[in-house]
Amino acid sequence: MPDPAEVDLIQRCQKGHEGAFRELMERYQRRTYWIAHNMLNNYDLAQDISQEAFIRVFRNLRNFDVKKNFYTWLYQIVVNLCIDHLRKMSHGRTVDLDEVGGLPDDEKRNPHEESGRAELRGRVQKTLDRLPPKYKAVIMLRDIQGFSCEEISEIVGCTNATTRWRLHRARKLFKALWTGKRVEAARDDDGDADLLQ
Amino acid sequence: MGCEDMKDLLALEAGGDAQPDERIAVESHIAVCPECARELTDYRQLRAALAELREGAVPSRTFERIRGQVGSAMKFTIVQRSTASWFVRAAAVLVVGVSVGFSSASIYRQVTQLRPAVEAEDGVADQDLEMEKGASNVSGRPYRTAAGARGFGIISPPSVLDPLRGGFTFRIDRTPEAKVNDSSKDGVYYLPRVESFPDPHEVDF
């Protein structure tokens, strides 16, 4: 159930109160930005996607049902924009088995040997970037951003069972890629490369 | 349940996402299987590593820039919506203008045709007076010429047009500001100006 204070804020936005939308943005800008950054691993793109998401929210807010969760709607827009972007970027490119088959040699190190936090972040992000977009979205929302499976189902627009299925697949894939195991690629019905161990 | 069946559940249990019965199965299995216990620990460590990406440093002024860009786009949307409604209004005025003109021309014809009879009765050429009467009835009241010709001026009341205006309006000030077209003798048209919304260059938005 949405927070009453937030319902009030959204209703003020819908009525056209100028400060209310700014307040709404300030409340969500950080998480919006980081979701986009986790997905795209690029500061400029994360900024562009955040802007686009808020503009879409502004243009469609009058049709928003305040009985629903605003944040799942906003993050759904963000995630969909990111997935569209990733798919456009990979359009026409076939999945290279060697590319998804493990980390490059210089990255095949034991995680315990990593010294700096920045190094660890870099390596985690690189591994994450090898996952197909919809698996990346689910593991990012759960393990990085800490949403529940129910929230993720709303954001991604699928059933709870599908979320759990994708989550366990994503974790297995991430682990396989992290440890440098070879994985095979297959296609799922969405046209994404589904990696099978 | 063997180790192979356990693999899927370990991935879920690592994040606390296994169902209660699945959790019980995992716990009883790892109690006797060091390999799966180790794998569960690995999954948990990877989750902790992933959590490192939750937030971090961002380039300076990132959020100000986001708000600034969104603010500009909002302003544009508002003007766009207002302009669209302005065109609808202008079109409505044009339609009304044409119908009034048509109606007036028709009255003029009637009056002109009837004038000899009017003059014959009153001895006064009263064409201008009759035209004025006809034109003043655009609000919808029935009118009658001196000679008894009937007519009805039709015009839509302005309130009928209001629902056509964009619904999400940031207190648009409709004070005439930007002159768009002064070549028409029918009038000068103005674009509405957004007054209350802060300028992104002036205000941090």
Ligand SMILES: [Zn+2]
């Ligand atoms: Zn086992």
